[in-house]
Amino acid sequence: EAGVVQSPRYKIIEKKQPVAFWCNPISGHNTLYWYLQNLGQGPELLIRYENEEAVDDSQLPKDRFSAERLKGVDSTLKIQPAELGDSAVYLCASSLGAGQDLGGRTGELFFGEGSRLTVL
Amino acid sequence: AQTVTQSQPEMSVQEAETVTLSCTYDTSESNYYLFWYKQPPSRQMILVIRQEAYKQQNATENRFSVNFQKAAKSFSLKISDSQLGDTAMYFCSNSGGSNYKLTFGKGTLLTVNP
Numbered sequence: 046e047a048g049v050v051q052s053p054r055y056k057i058i059e060k061k062q063p064v065a066f067w068c069n070p071i072s073g074h075n076t077l078y079w080y081l082q083n084l085g086q087g088p089e090l091l092i093r094y095e096n097e098e099a100v101d102d103s104q105l106p107k108d109r110f111s112a113e114r115l116k117g118v119d120s121t122l123k124i125q126p127a128e129l130g131d132s133a134v135y136l137c138a139s140s141l142g143a144g145q146d147l148g149g150r151t152g153e154l155f156f157g158e159g160s161r162l163t164v165l
Numbered sequence: 166a167q168t169v170t171q172s173q174p175e176m177s178v179q180e181a182e183t184v185t186l187s188c189t190y191d192t193s194e195s196n197y198y199l200f201w202y203k204q205p206p207s208r209q210m211i212l213v214i215r216q217e218a219y220k221q222q223n224a225t226e227n228r229f230s231v232n233f234q235k236a237a238k239s240f241s242l243k244i245s246d247s248q249l250g251d252t253a254m255y256f257c258s259n260s261g262g263s264n265y266k267l268t269f270g271k272g273t274l275l276t277v278n279p
Contacts, residue, residue: 048209087256087269101266136210153200154267156210
């Protein structure tokens with residue numbers, strides 16, 4: 046079974062430039078998450094999708110961040126313009142959604158390797 | 166609102182010995198799940214062990230076990246026979262209610278020494 050795939054793994058940009066991250070979740074997973082992980086910290090949720098609907102984007106800074114999940118599969122997270130404080134790892138995760146619990150795996154998230162952003 | 170607190174930023178243990186990582190949480194949900202995730206250096210986060218709050222029996226997965234104290238809202242992870250490959254950041258997390266939203270602690274960096 047293929048895991049969650051993210052790209053790029055690393056990105057270095059100048060401040061005020063745009064950047065985009067892409068995520069391909071595990072096949073069949075309805076729920077997709079974008080998390081922000083600062084150095085030495087735990088992941089913090091930015092946005093959660095159920096299929097193509099963003100059901101929780103309360104922590105997404107909407108002035109500069111945007112996300113989409115077309116056709117309920119792949120997702121893109123964009124930052125425009127990037128600021129120095131955006132330097133972090135952006136994690137994508139997927140999970141079985143509500144009503145999909147098979148084998149008692151409710152709530153388990155499967156993470157990608159992350160996209161490390163450095164803003165200079 | 167859910168909160169997760171890990172009070173040990175770093176810990177170390179000798180290979181083959183046992184170590185316990187602490188975690189406390191708070192939630193208003195009556196039905197929830199607790200998890201320990203492992204994040205090795207420069208590698209993806211993976212699930213170590215999971216506990217359903219309505220189950221009194223502590224979960225175990227090979228060398229990993231938990232001590233779940235529901236009344237105290239405590240969820241510690243015990244690693245027996247520590248191996249070098251156990252070196253990683255360990256995150257405690259809580260998924261409450263029906264929204265499957267995981268809240269993570271700040272993590273504990275565990276180093277297993279040879």
